[in-house]
Amino acid sequence: MAGVNVDLVLNARHVVPVVPEGVVLENHSVVVNEGLIVAILPTADVTGVYIAAETVDLPDHILIPGLINAHTHASMTLLRGLFGISTLHSAAEMIRSGTTCANDMYFFPDAAASTFEKVGLRALVGQVVMEFPTAYATGPADYFAKARAMFTKYKDSSLISLAMAPHAPYTVSDASFEQVLALSREFNVRVHLHLHESEAECVDSATKTPSMMCHQSAEHSRPLQVRNMQRLGLLNDQLIAAHMTQLTDDEIAAVAAAGTHVSHCPTSNLKLASGICRVSDLLAQGVNVAIGTDGAASNNTLNMFAEMKLAAVLAKGESKCCTSVPAATALRMATLNGAKALGIEAKVGSVEVGKVSRKDKECLVVAHARIVCVLQFADLVAVSTDCVEMLPMYSAISHVVYVAGRENVSDVWVAGKRLLANRVLTTIDEVQVKQHCKKWHDAIRDHHAEMVAAKK
Template sequence: MTIDLLILARWIITVDHDNKILPLHAVAVDKGIIINILPHNDALRQYQATQIVELPDHLVCPGLINAHTHAAMALLKGLADDLPLMEWLQQHIWPIEAQLAREAFVYQGTQLAIAEMIRSGTTCFNDMYFFTQAAYEAVHESGIRANLGLILIDFPTAYAPDVAGYLQKAQELIHIIEPDLLVTASIAPHAPYTVSDESLQALHGIAKQYGLSTHMHIHETAVEVQQALEQSGVRPLTRLNELGLIDEHLMAVHMTQLNDEEIALLAERHSHVIHCPESNLKLASGFCPVQRLLDAGINVALGTDSNASNNDLDMLGEMHTAALLAKMVAHDASAVPAQQALRMATINGAKALGLQNKIGSLEIGKQADMIAVDFGVLEAKPLYDPVSHLVYCTNRQQVTHSWVAGKALMTKRQLLTLDEPTLHRNAEHWQDLIAKRDHT
């Protein structure tokens, strides 16, 4: 049988229901779909492939899913480090965005972020930012998979003058994105403290009309929760529940402040939590109780947050941090083992995005979103458990290949859909411009 692509690897990590680790196996791909996973010799006998990729020292696994970021903020990396969240936002990030965040900023910033994500193993990301059509253009041209948030915030920006403007742009973007097989949309109200009840209800109406999920920062800090209590007498999650937003379509980001009743509510409603450990640590926002959420049956995925609050978009690093931090928070060395951390970065992200039937694991019938990681390097020796190695001692420089729906986005660390010299020039242009505007 003639097929498009045959990948022969040292290990295939499926992240399927049984978490299979398959040594000396191959992935057969045709028309972007995984049609078989089988031993090397059987694959070579059964298939004639247009392209054969031999990876004798590599692990092949599902592409990583960055379930929360603000991609265009790659241009703000390192701008205002070592500051509390609200000072960081109000005195640095928001003023620069007000001056400079326009279509070109978003397009070129998103391109830079996509390049970093591809080079560190991400094949799908969940975004929230302004000028979403510019982000969409960068995504579409690159060939990466993405879910783009239709943002709403209750004050005027260069993107929209008022709530009606945000809602109009959301509906326009739905129709632009809808035909793209690699791009989906969600509604993205920024946070409970920046969006009113009326705005939330209006945006939620659009979500119900088009069958979209909700992507929102919630319970990010203790201050946020305390201010809500002082102003309204209820915690943000209680308010969102009263508005009907706590359901199976909710992607609740950060969630560092949770009590037992709230965990039970999230579990009952089958909501998803997006954990961003490194951003939370850097901004001293708090600790998401990951193991408690998992024990309650809640789907927990991983995100990096933005380059401005994390300084990288490295999901391998995020897995590592998530696994270690969870053990300390739970006071249990067995909390969030390596296999669980990998699931949080792959299939759990797919579930949060409603894409679990397409991506997130390597299984027959799913789309071929995959990465290859080189374990032939000295730092990977000796090796007893490839999944443990992937989480605890692998860095992003070891990611050598990336495919989305069977299309190669990177081969031997060479980007195939983005021009690196152009990315360098654009980043240096914005660096000079932003440095002149920020008063750090």
Template sequence: MTADTITAADSRINARWLIPVEPFGVVLEHQAVILQGSRIADVLPQSEADQKYRTRETVNLGQHVVLPGLINLHGHTAMSLFRGLADDLPLMTWLNDHIWPAEGKFVSEPFVLDGTRLAMAEMLRTGTTTFSDMYFFPEVTAQAAHDAGMRAQVCFPLMDMPTVWGSGPDEYLRKGAALIEQWQGDEYIMPAIGPHAPYTVSDQPLKNAVALAERTGAAIQLHLHETAFEVDEALKATATRPVTRMAELGVLGRNTQCVHMTQIDDSDLEQLVRSGAHIVHCPESNLKLASGLCPVQKLMDHGINVTIGTDGAASNNDLDLFGELKTAAMVAKVVAGDASALSAHRALELATLNGARALGREQELGSLVAGKLADLIAVDLSDPFLQPVYDPASHLVYSNHGRAVSHSWIHGVPQLQDGRLTRIDVPDLMLRVSEWRQQILS
């Protein structure tokens, strides 16, 4: 091979193991990922890369598995500052008596900025490269994520009652439309619409949200069928299940992400299949709040795209998506009564390609394929708690925790190097978090 046939590129990542996600179920060994700018230029055996490419930088990861960056499709990032504030309580008590009063007192632009930075630091340290947020002051979250170089779907809140961010639905929708206009088409930020839940948003605001989504292409994400109480109250008030009401209002569609869905009967399943909506499974939050269990395998068997999210750190209490995957896989087996339900590879797909599908970006994200955006992570499998390694995919789901993540790249830019964040000032952030703790305690 002559010098003329050798291609120059920016970076080469040599991996002991590689899980590309596409094709499904594959674990490759001794692979090289070639990065050029913001894209993956090639994925090929290291021996072939030696002959084909010359790069400015080579990262040797001889005991690591490399895979696509994880996509955390539901959370309330700034609520990281409420982590552990009100534990061991049912959902409505937790919300009405603790979280909503605390939000009314403390949530502000500075609170959201520092809480978002805290959440991003944790997510980056544990393998997440794209997250979805639904919270107040979404313009602050969007700017913080963009400044850090992290991908984010930012859903502006919509509900009937006034909050710190607005006086009611009309103001939320007006501000939300401006958010969509500002960030639409951005490489990192995906603005979206976030109706809180059927029990907090009336029909007309939901119809207006659907109209905004149709006009702009923005996704809709909402909490739906989170608890049996929610469904029972809706049936008492309207004799209609919330999923049916959402379908009748036009909320359910291929651009809709339904969070939780722990209460599903055959009519709900039919509506979900017909609509093409996506499900965001949040198993640890659902378990902690005793909300219920999402029938993940049943949904997948019916062709429904299921993704995964951590929910907020106030109800989880962490944002480690690898831990969430383990819980999801374990719970799925019990719910289905089948030990083969939600296999390790399927679980990894929830947090990668399925998440990209829900965002409408499966052509750019979610797998390690030439031409896709260079969002990828490396997990160090050398620690004794991960030895011996027979199946890296199994280890990632059943044995790993997110702290074994050593490297990450977003848009081709290093975000985590040997476990150290490159774009977040952690010491300064910890000072700010300590100040918030003192304020909230007092």
């Protein structure tokens, strides 16, 4: 019997599929065709079964699902500035850090979406909503009009999905939240917002104390509680709530009952002294908890390896339990849980051949070896262990979470397309990005100096 022609075979020393949790496949190959994973099998069995147009040997590597940054502001990187080049800068940093998908929320989402699509990075791009005018929109009506236009423009994109992104309860009115919910239902999209990020947000809202953190609702209520987010219908399984550092037991139960997703941003929360998310308690209640970096202005990197490790160790300190958020769970939070939060777990988030289909038109149904299944996109990351710092290694999963860093990422694929090859970006001109960063660094620095001088 002749072998099957395929686009790509990755021969890896270790494959961590994430599902089943804790499993490591030794000396296995991942077979990719038309951007999809069509087989996972021992490397010794590939010869004669598959004929690959390209074969990549990863003899000292751990192959994992692409990391999913579940809350970020890509265009902020030059604040460490303009939206297209800043998003390109972010994309370069994320790819080099093993991130294959980002949940982005910021102004000028069209510029972000087009940049992500151009470089081949997967993204859920939020359509921002606020009460006040900005350089992007004149007010709520304009934000919503621009959102509708975006839903039309990107409805057929294989890489870009869209969400409604009301900034936070202290910048968005009840009336605007009602429109957000209506659009979420009309287009069947996620709602992504900052929620319970700080103590001031919760206390000032509950007491209606005039402050920039007090929510815009007339209710005397913590933002998440029954008289606000729940009352408005927003506490549901389409909501991605970023930060969530201030949660009572009752609020955790409400989040769990609603099926709301939480994006945990440990570095940002600590740097801003916002608080610590009760990740262990959320997971114990069955809440889907993903991991995000937040923006570079409050982190200051987009390094998901750093976030994954911090999420794992911080949960142990917060819960006073050394078994809280083990390495396998932390990796799942950074991959499959992120995909679930974004509503794309049928496409990405694990290294599997067959996943439950959401009938996305780009998911192929194939018949091979008498198995009919819906295939998953090949969003994959190779982590090199060939350095002193990564040796010796006894547990591949523990190493990915507690030892590896973005400097160990050697190769990245999104939908089978190689975005990083032997640590070299393939779809982004790194020299050009550096030049643009230097240019805008100087401009922003000089502008800031002028503002400081004007206040004296």
